[in-house]
Amino acid sequence: MIPPTFEYVAPKMLSEAVAALGGHENAKVLAGGQSLIPLMRFRLASPAVLVDITRVEGLSYINEDKGWLKIGSMTRQSTVDHSPLVREKYHLLADTVSVLSDPVVRNMGTVGGNIANGDPGNDYPATMLAYGAEVVAVGPKGERVIPITSFFIGLYESALASNEILTEVRIPTPKPHSGGAYLKLERKVGDFATAAVAAQVELDAKGKFKSVGIGLTNVGLTAIKATAAEDFLKGKDSSDENIRQAAQLAADASAPIADVRGSENYKRSLVKTYTVRALRLAVQRAKGG
Amino acid sequence: MSNHHIHVTINGKLHHADVESRLLLVHFLRENLNMTGTHIGCDTTSCGACTVQLNGKPVKSCTVLAVQADGMEVKTVEGLATNGKLHPIQEGFHEKHGLQCGFCTPGMMMTSSALLAQNPHPTEDEIRHAISGNLCRCTGYMNIVKAVQYAADKMATAEKAAAD
Numbered sequence: 001m002i003p004p005t006f007e008y009v010a011p012k013m014l015s016e017a018v019a020a021l022g023g024h025e026n027a028k029v030l031a032g033g034q035s036l037i038p039l040m041r042f043r044l045a046s047p048a049v050l051v052d053i054t055r056v057e058g059l060s061y062i063n064e065d066k067g068w069l070k071i072g073s074m075t076r077q078s079t080v081d082h083s084p085l086v087r088e089k090y091h092l093l094a095d096t097v098s099v100l101s102d103p104v105v106r107n108m109g110t111v112g113g114n115i116a117n118g119d120p121g122n123d124y125p126a127t128m129l130a131y132g133a134e135v136v137a138v139g140p141k142g143e144r145v146i147p148i149t150s151f152f153i154g155l156y157e158s159a160l161a162s163n164e165i166l167t168e169v170r171i172p173t174p175k176p177h178s179g180g181a182y183l184k185l186e187r188k189v190g191d192f193a194t195a196a197v198a199a200q201v202e203l204d205a206k207g208k209f210k211s212v213g214i215g216l217t218n219v220g221l222t223a224i225k226a227t228a229a230e231d232f233l234k235g236k237d238s239s240d241e242n243i244r245q246a247a248q249l250a251a252d253a254s255a256p257i258a259d260v261r262g263s264e265n266y267k268r269s270l271v272k273t274y275t276v277r278a279l280r281l282a283v284q285r286a287k288g289g
Numbered sequence: 290m291s292n293h294h295i296h297v298t299i300n301g302k303l304h305h306a307d308v309e310s311r312l313l314l315v316h317f318l319r320e321n322l323n324m325t326g327t328h329i330g331c332d333t334t335s336c337g338a339c340t341v342q343l344n345g346k347p348v349k350s351c352t353v354l355a356v357q358a359d360g361m362e363v364k365t366v367e368g369l370a371t372n373g374k375l376h377p378i379q380e381g382f383h384e385k386h387g388l389q390c391g392f393c394t395p396g397m398m399m400t401s402s403a404l405l406a407q408n409p410h411p412t413e414d415e416i417r418h419a420i421s422g423n424l425c426r427c428t429g430y431m432n433i434v435k436a437v438q439y440a441a442d443k444m445a446t447a448e449k450a451a452a453d
Contacts, residue, residue, distance in 0.1 A: 001332055007291045008310035008356050030357075037313075037352045038333055050310070052357060078346070102422025104337055104400060107346040108353065189421040190335055 003040035010052040022163035031113035069171040073112025092180025102190040118156040121192030125223030126215030130198040139164035152222035178202040179285025194261040199278035219254035226250035247275035295359040300368030317355035326366040337423030340396035366395035377440040387436030389427035
């Protein structure tokens with residue numbers, strides 16, 4: 001399995017990369033390549049031009065700025081995984097990256113790639129939906145900020161124009177009394193999720209849900225934001241009864257298909273169970289446990 | 290067809306080559322340079338048999354283009370031994386029977402030697418976590434873990450001897 005032929009460019013400037021991407025209708029960005037190269041080897045993707053942005057300077061960083069955690073799109077997963085800042089304050093992100101593919105793949109795979117790729121099995125999309133993140137895209141006319149809720153359009157389809165490059169992801173810094181968790185069932189390390197659930201919560205002084213974000217992985221054509229479950233919990237306490245009802249709403253929002261990983265019913269049931277557990281863990285962390 | 294001139298330092302030696310953009314790093318190593326120590330297993334980023342170190346970090350060379358490695362340093366299993374003396378990780382696999390069929394061994398050693406470079410005293414959990422992207426179809430993980438522990442001990446002893 002050898003990919004079809006393609007032109008390859010590796011510019012050092014972002015403006016050159018954007019120009020190269022716009023220079024051919026079938027050009028694709030190459031980030032870490034851990035999804036795109038296998039797709040090309042299977043000939044499921046055959047871009048005419050690959051624009052490798054590895055050598056573009058200034059796309060690899062993790063820092064907090066004005067209420068946001070800003071992550072450069074070419075930051076490797078292993079860098080996120082080993083970031084003390086992420087481990088200390090961003091539990092949902094830390095959980096997610098620790099189960100994203102495997103430790104060797106994480107040395108090549110990038111944050112931007114996992115979001116822009118558009119496979120429902122990617123782990124970041126659900127997590128970013130739960131966080132209420134934003135992504136920054138740069139095109140010929142400059143930069144624009146895209147809320148994550150309008151980013152995922154369909155299978156391998158995002159709000160990015162064909163000549164835009166995702167340069168940054170912004171995660172709101174959690175307020176006090178916040179917590180998050182990502183729970184994933186996978187058949188083996190490195191497999192896509194059978195299903196996974198991302199939960200991010202903020203509690204008020206009385207321990208009631210002030211804000212709730214729930215994202216679902218690999219149970220639909222894109223990651224799913226379980227809005228009915230989120231809305232149900234707002235203002236309520238974190239009793240088992242409330243969490244179970246919210247989990248049922250999340251399961252109802254999922255749209256899995258039967259495949260080698262399980263039947264539709266099995267996956268819906270899994271979403272429910274994992275939503276319960278993810279919410280419980282998020283609440284426990286929000287309470288400082 | 291898109292050809293590129295690349296220079297890659299492999300096991301300390303600089304190689305210049307003209308390669309097609311679609312040439313994978315593992316094929317560059319095995320077919321262009323006849324370095325067949327790096328194995329091709331699943332060919333789909335799952336098994337880790339093709340693991341090499343790119344700028345010191347283990348990566349799956351079946352999912353890296355040779356052109357992506359331009360200007361970088363690659364270390365393969367052939368680069369572990371120095372002056373005919375086995376690397377402690379190789380000694381560990383030998384002493385602890387860390388291989389049965391041997392197919393996963395080069396990848397296992399490249400991943401675990403990178404772990405030891407970064408974390409000289411890993412716990413068993415840390416070892417198992419580090420090699421979780423490398424599959425052993427013989428399921429010989431117990432002895433692979435022992436081999437890595439042997440290498441860690443050996444390297445710690447050598448370091449202590451050097452310090453004394």
